[in-house]
Structure formats: C-alpha cells, structure tokens
Amino acid sequence: MRDAAAIVGIAQSEYTKWGGLTRCTEYQLALETIVKAVEDAGLSVDDVDGFASFSNDRNEAAFVATDLGVPELRYAGMTWIVGGGGACAAVAEAAMAIATGMASCVVVYRSIAMGQFQRFGRALAGDVAGGRPMDAALGFALPFGLVNATVGMALLVRRHMHLYGTTREQLGHVAVTFRRHANRNPAAVMHARPMTLADHAAARPIVEPFGLLDCCLETDGADALVLVAPERARDCRRRPVYVMAAAEGSGPRFGCGAWAMHYMPEEDYATGNTARLAATLYRTAGIGPGDVDCAQLYDHYTGMVLLQLEDLGFCKRGEGGPFAASGALAWPDGALPTNTAGGSLSEAYIHGLNHVVEAVHQLRGTAVSQVPDAEICVVASGSGIPTSALLLRR
Amino acid sequence: MTRTPYLPPTMPLPAVTEDTRPFWEACRRRELVVQRCTRCASFRHPPAPLCWRCRSFAHEWVAVSGRGRVFTHAVVHRAPLPALEAAVPFTVVVVALDDAPGVRIVSNLVDAGPGELRVDLPVEVVFEEMSPEVTVPRFRVRRA
Numbered sequence: 001m002r003d004a005a006a007i008v009g010i011a012q013s014e015y016t017k018w019g020g021l022t023r024c025t026e027y028q029l030a031l032e033t034i035v036k037a038v039e040d041a042g043l044s045v046d047d048v049d050g051f052a053s054f055s056n057d058r059n060e061a062a063f064v065a066t067d068l069g070v071p072e073l074r075y076a077g078m079t080w081i082v083g084g085g086g087a088c089a090a091v092a093e094a095a096m097a098i099a100t101g102m103a104s105c106v107v108v109y110r111s112i113a114m115g116q117f118q119r120f121g122r123a124l125a126g127d128v129a130g131g132r133p134m135d136a137a138l139g140f141a142l143p144f145g146l147v148n149a150t151v152g153m154a155l156l157v158r159r160h161m162h163l164y165g166t167t168r169e170q171l172g173h174v175a176v177t178f179r180r181h182a183n184r185n186p187a188a189v190m191h192a193r194p195m196t197l198a199d200h201a202a203a204r205p206i207v208e209p210f211g212l213l214d215c216c217l218e219t220d221g222a223d224a225l226v227l228v229a230p231e232r233a234r235d236c237r238r239r240p241v242y243v244m245a246a247a248e249g250s251g252p253r254f255g256c257g258a259w260a261m262h263y264m265p266e267e268d269y270a271t272g273n274t275a276r277l278a279a280t281l282y283r284t285a286g287i288g289p290g291d292v293d294c295a296q297l298y299d300h301y302t303g304m305v306l307l308q309l310e311d312l313g314f315c316k317r318g319e320g321g322p323f324a325a326s327g328a329l330a331w332p333d334g335a336l337p338t339n340t341a342g343g344s345l346s347e348a349y350i351h352g353l354n355h356v357v358e359a360v361h362q363l364r365g366t367a368v369s370q371v372p373d374a375e376i377c378v379v380a381s382g383s384g385i386p387t388s389a390l391l392l393r394r
Numbered sequence: 395m396t397r398t399p400y401l402p403p404t405m406p407l408p409a410v411t412e413d414t415r416p417f418w419e420a421c422r423r424r425e426l427v428v429q430r431c432t433r434c435a436s437f438r439h440p441p442a443p444l445c446w447r448c449r450s451f452a453h454e455w456v457a458v459s460g461r462g463r464v465f466t467h468a469v470v471h472r473a474p475l476p477a478l479e480a481a482v483p484f485t486v487v488v489v490a491l492d493d494a495p496g497v498r499i500v501s502n503l504v505d506a507g508p509g510e511l512r513v514d515l516p517v518e519v520v521f522e523e524m525s526p527e528v529t530v531p532r533f534r535v536r537r538a
C-alpha cells in the first residue's frame with residue numbers, strides 16, 4: 001500500500017500530568033481535538049466519513065460521529081492490535097479504508113484522561129475468570145506478580161542485558177536524550193524539568209532493571225489526525241505527509257504480548273516484535289534504514305527503545321545500548337534524531353499517537369526541534385506486544 | 395529468605411478452564427505437568443487446545459522433574475497491587491524447564507539471596523497452596 005493516503009490535518013490538546021484535565025471531559029477533549037485537526041486540514045466536519053482508533057477506545061466512533069454531526073459515517077475501525085501497539089495500526093487502517101473506497105476522509109483520534117477513569121495499564125487485581133483465551137494465559141501470569149507492563153518489559157530487557165551486556169547507563173542515555181528534547185518543547189509535560197544521567201541512576205527502583213525515570217509518564221491529553229487520498233491532499237491547506245508504507249502484526253507466540261506472555265521463540269524473546277514489520281515497511285517503500293531521517297519510537301520503557309532500534313535495522317542486534325550511548329538519538333547532531341518532541345517518557349502519554357503527530361511536524365517542517373530537510377520518518381508503536389509501524393514521507 | 399507464602403493469598407487466582415484444569419489439578423498433587431502433543435511429541439505451555447507446531451488436537455499430560463534454569467528475571471520494588479505492599483521486593487522469573495524443551499513458565503524465585511539472582515541460575519519447583527482450590531508452582535535455588 002505505498003502512498004495510499006496522506007495525513008493533511010493534525011491537532012494536539014494541552015497535555016497535563018495524570019488527573020490534570022479538569023476543565024472538560026475526556027470525551028469533549030476528543031471532540032475538540034478532532035475539530036481542530038479538521039480545521040488544520042482546511043476541511044469541514046461535513047467532509048469526514050470515517051474514524052479509526054485503538055485499544056478499545058472509550059470514545060466510540062458512533063457517538064463521536066453523532067455529536068459532531070457527521071452527515072454519513074462510512075467507516076469506523078478499532079484495531080485488534082493491543083494497547084499502545086495500535087496507534088500506527090489505526091493510521092494504517094484509516095489509509096486502507098481510503099485506498100479501498102470505504103471512506104474518503106478518516107480521522108484517527110485518541111483522548112486519554114486518566115484522572116477521569118482508571119490509570120491505563122494499571123495492575124490487574126481480580127481473580128481471573130472466564131473462558132477467553134486471554135483468561136487462560138493471565139492465569140499463568142497474575143498469580144506470580146506479572147500484573148502489568150512494567151514487569152513484563154523488565155523481563156525482556158533483563159534478557160537483553162544478559163545476552164548483549166546492555167547497561168543501566170545505556171538506558172539512562174535514552175531517558176536523558178528524550179528529556180532534553182522535551183525541554184525544548186513547550187507542550188511537553190516535562191518541559192521545565194531537566195534530567196541528568198546521575199538523576200536517572202539515582203531514581204528509585206520500580207521493577208529492576210527499571211527505575212522511575214525508565215518508565216513513561218501518565219498524563220491527560222488528546223491527539224487527532226485527518227487522512228484523505230493523495231490526489232485530494234494536494235488541495236488541502238497543509239503540505240501533505242504521505243503514508244509511504246504501513247505494517248501491523250506480530251511474530252509467533254506473542255499472544256497478547258510480554259505484559260502477560262513469555263512463550264515466544266527464544267530468538268524473538270529479547271526483541272521489540274517489530275523486525276518483521278520493519279521488513280514489510282522497507283520492502284513496500286523500496287528504501288532501507290539508511291534513508292530514514294528521524295524516528296518516533298514507542299518509549300513505554302527506555303530499554304524497549306533499544307530493542308525497537310535494533311528491530312528497525314538502525315543498528316545490529318544487541319548494539320542498541322552503545323548506539324543510544326553514542327548520542328545517535330539526539331537532536332540535532334545524532335545519526336537518527338529520535339522522539340524529537342520528548343516521547344512518552346517526557347512529552348506525554350497519548351498512547352503513541354503523539355509520536356505520529358510529531359512525525360508529521362517533522363515532515364511539514366514545523367517541529368520545535370526540526371531535523372533539517374527531513375523527508376522520511378519512521379514511527380513505531382508499542383513494542384514487546386503485537387504492534388504496528390509506519391514510514392511517512394513528505 | 396524464604397517467606398511462606400511468597401506472595402499473599404489475596405493475589406489474583408487463575409481461571410481453571412477445560413484446557414488448564416489438568417495443570418492446576420496436578421499442582422494440587424504437588425506435581426508439575428506439561429502438555430505434550432501425541433503426534434509430534436513437542437511440549438507446549440501454557441496449555442492450548444492444539445499443537446501450534448503440527449496442529450494436532452491430540453495431547454497428553456507429562457509429569458516433569460520441575461528442574462530448570464532462570465531464563466530472565468525482574469525484581470519488583472514498587473507494589474503494583476495493594477495486596478503486594480507487604481511482599482515487596484519480590485522476584486518474577488521466567489524458568490526454562492530442563493526436561494520439556496522449549497517450555498518456559500512464569501513464576502517466582504522464593505529464596506534467592508542478595509546477588510544470587512541471575513540468568514541461567516539452576517532452580518527447582520516448590521508448591522504453595524493459595525486457596526483450597528489453587529496451588530501454584532514457584533521455584534527455589536537448586537543447591538548441590
């Protein structure tokens with residue numbers, strides 16, 4: 001599906017710490033952000049005929065369409081890719097809807113106000129009941145304290161440390177680099193909070209090998225994007241950003257992912273489950289990792305960024321730690337400026353949709369920390385679970 | 395130090411389904427069993443209706459020694475559940491079983507001393523009763 005659709009509108013709400021959104025409901029924040037993204041594109045809500053979201057979005061498309069007064073809803077997608085793995089998949093499925101004629105103008109959206117609902121990814125506390133496949137799997141995880149993603153991803157990263165000698169200090173380089181990017185970004189929740197490697201090393205342990213500063217933020221906020229067909233994109237207000245290639249899926253035996261399952265093949269264990277998607281992306285686009293100008297990678301935990309960098313071919317397997325420590329991820333001088341707005345570790349946790357928005361900024365040339373003349377950006381969603389990824393180009 | 399039980403009985407308990415019942419019933423007998431395909435003889439865990447290698451639905455349950463090695467580990471310091479406030483820090487380990495090739499089990503290491511926890515550490519199963527219905531397999535360091 002090369003260049004099947006283009007992103008022509010984007011919007012971000014204000015981002016606050018968890019519980020900070022008090023002026024309106026999470027649902028209103030979704031609606032406001034969708035309206036702003038449509039305006040950014042120079043389109044009207046009357047043009048919108050599709051929606052796509054992910055991770056069992058509470059703000060269901062049927063209500064969104066109703067309250068916005070959408071004249072005709074022709075497509076409403078919710079990807080099965082679990083949790084934060086789904087942001088790029090929602091964009092991919094919007095592009096599929098457009099490419100197949102199911103819809104002509106699709107909005108991808110995500111609004112999370114953790115203060116108004118439970119904190120996302122909160123530990124699962126109840127006894128496991130029921131006959132879903134996931135229930136049987138959870139029965140082999142929850143009684144042992146494998147009750148959330150932090151424990152699950154810590155297990156993968158520990159294995160990576162064992163196999164390749166990855167160090168806590170290398171994880172610290174990821175945290176500090178993304179924080180520096182956030183310190184330049186006025187919208188970032190951690191804009192005014194500098195971080196040093198010493199701060200990272202001294203942070204209290206959460207789940208070894210992760211300390212507090214290895215774990216992403218918990219925030220309130222919303223993002224939205226508008227997609228149309230490439231030929232229509234040329235008439236929109238903004239410079240189009242094309243969905244050059246998209247991929248979603250999983251390697252074998254991941255189930256719902258490492259937050260509950262640890263039964264994947266040994267060679268897949270200490271990876272981000274993104275290598276097969278990367279092969280699809282590069283084959284579809286006819287490019288290689290060396291052609292990518294910047295990256296927006298899912299940073300739920302620092303160590304998982306290293307695994308995803310390896311999956312995407314930016315360094316060899318096992319060399320993610322030294323790659324990050326070399327300064328490669330830093331704007332402006334690194335070989336691959338990554339999470340240039342601060343990512344989930346330091347900008348906001350909009351479940352990875354803010355990573356897509358930042359990629360669009362880079363390719364429009366409107367990023368706060370702009371990579372000079374950026375033409376191609378890779379975006380990848382939650383690693384260590386079934387996931388999704390995009391190559392975007394200007 | 396060994397604590398009994400290692401994690402509190404208020405931890406979430408597993409669902410016992412048609413697929414998983416033989417595993418949990420064996421634990422109550424203090425026996426670790428693994429599903430094995432009777433067509434291709436490969437082991438699988440967690441239990442599933444069919445063999446993911448050869449797609450046969452025919453299987454048997456095989457008792458294993460309970461010996462294995464730590465494949466990877468984590469140490470939980472911040473209690474993710476109120477029930478765990480008194481249990482932190484505790485370990486979560488993934489154990490590769492010696493006599494069921496390819497099988498890994500998520501569990502805990504109940505007695506690792508400071509600095510002892512490492513990948514490849516030899517371990518053996520122990521059982522802890524969580525409720526009259528549910529006994530779970532945990533692991534201890536295998537000492538010579």
Ligand SMILES: [Zn+2]
Nearest residue numbers: 431434445448
């Ligand atoms: Zn078989």
